[in-house]
Amino acid sequence: MKDIAAELNLSITTVSFVINGKSEQKGISEATTKKVNDLIQKRGFNPNSAARILRTGKSQTIGLIVEDISNYFFGYIAKTVETEAHKNGYNVFFSSTENDDNTAKVLINKMKNSSVDGYIITATKGIKEELEKLNREKIPFVLLDRLIPGIEANYVILDNYLGAYELTKHLLQNGYSKIGFITILGGMSQMCDRERGFEEALAKANVRLPAKTVLKIPFGETDENNIKTIKKYLANNPNLDALFFATNYLGVLGIEAIQQAKLSVPSDIAVVCFDDNDMFRLLSPSITVASQPIKEIATRAIDLLIKIINKEQKEDKKNGEIINPSIIIRESSARNKTYKLEEASKN
């Protein structure tokens, strides 16, 4: 910057104003502005962002903390967040927590050092304190996909209850009533809401299931072990006529388990799953799902965050957005042709 100023016989201030687009505001002549801009172009000058951050305290960077970037849902979230962030002049730091509290905490602090201007966070269970600290320090963040009870926060989440409720209702209407529910152990809010939706749909239909038909799989196990667990569960619950997978990666594992157990879908067992992806659509039979409008979720989250950063939104007035899922009915939950609705409802 100094060089530019020297070369044009201008003060550093002038150059700085031009760079920051304050020519007009500061009453700098068009000619000067142009001269400066041209030279900047020619020299390929880039303002040093470290200095700028140091001076302004703003890094034009947002931190994105997801559960697992290699999961399609989060990958697509990340892509959308990034695109939208760039549109608004922000860079994105991303990281995966692998659902580990400690990793999440470390990440939040690491990003804080890097002076991110705000966060989008898919929380893990035990980071309440960190979030409270962010609130105290007035560092903006938006919770995505899941909430932490007792935390005042801006958030964008899906109506998980509704999705699970409808998916379950769909199964019931198609004559499946002995439904196994496979979810994550120690799940966060989104998982609890899905379970609640499932249970209330059953309750409303006066269907009662033994508790053991809910299978909770710990996070972080190997795929192989999880498949084994699901296979064992299937063997122990031979009377089930449908399975509800509460999240996409469990669905994938479940399908593998079902294949290995040589069960036919849906004639032996129907399948529905939360979250859609290419695979569920192309599989034969294709899988009925509750689909999340991922792009919308991500866009809303980043837009909300940027609004907060720019103080267009009052700090103390938190804002929550709840997005509706859509149920996509496919082959995996269609009864076979000979099936009679009356018979099933006897159970």
Added chain:
Amino acid sequence: MKDIAAELNLSITTVSFVINGKSEQKGISEATTKKVNDLIQKRGFNPNSAARILRTGKSQTIGLIVEDISNYFFGYIAKTVETEAHKNGYNVFFSSTENDDNTAKVLINKMKNSSVDGYIITATKGIKEELEKLNREKIPFVLLDRLIPGIEANYVILDNYLGAYELTKHLLQNGYSKIGFITILGGMSQMCDRERGFEEALAKANVRLPAKTVLKIPFGETDENNIKTIKKYLANNPNLDALFFATNYLGVLGIEAIQQAKLSVPSDIAVVCFDDNDMFRLLSPSITVASQPIKEIATRAIDLLIKIINKEQKEDKKNGEIINPSIIIRESSARNKTYKLEEASKN
């Protein structure tokens, strides 16, 4: 830092030395060191990284530029890079190019402003100049997945030629010789290598195909249009007995097109694809693939980059690593029921 120093009646220098783990080297007493560390812990003090970057010129950040973070291949690359980077004390900036030159250029420059210490780049075709500039400025980078002709660079890529050659050989050995090859238009080195592998395997077997059996699909079209294109291609080439998809997302689209065209795999047409994923494994019939050891590729790339950043590697001695793919034979390329999968996979 100033506060810490003041509170302990020490100079800022001393505190700085302790923070940077130079107590010993600088001959600071154990007692002092401990006192400082304890207070830092208690206060939750975090050194301001902007200031540090400004002073040292090192940001402990690496930039990861991929084609599309929502693609499983790149998502998994990102996850691995990130994990490995954190292990080494680095943060990761990531971005997707969507295979667009201009985006890629902008990203490289944006990251340069943010003083990344180095890059991992999946190049687009027209960023030769940018890379040359990086070389001139001695900013370390590692090319991943694909090369740019005429650029001196460190790189980690797959042996794409070999993968395609073997995949084609497999088809030929199983009696498929009228093989359609579906790839990206204007593809980068990795795509060219795959095509070359395909062609040379055919040539070696003395199989000659009309040119029109190679279909090149432009990047950036909608999925719908691409599926239409593939369907039209299938209709125009009814004599094909196998399809070779040169990359995973084309394979997915292709499978959808094949389903829509009501063709049976492999009896009507066999299918093989580059890159593996859950879907190809679980589909029925499952898809034969050339699988990339993604984790290894990512790990090698980040390790190589860090080595270069730390000057453990001479700047002017570029280092290239070529990783071997493995061929995973599945149902989609089995001739008919009498064909034995086990036999084939022995290789």
Added chain:
DNA sequence: GTGAAAGCGCTAACAG
């Protein structure tokens, strides 16, 4: 063993 002080590149208040 420890401290003083310069300066990284930029912004912005203030002074002309």
Added chain:
DNA sequence: CTGTTAGCGCTTTCAC
């Protein structure tokens, strides 16, 4: 309309 200047928080040389 433009220039002077302080200072953001840290590292590091040099001095004691």
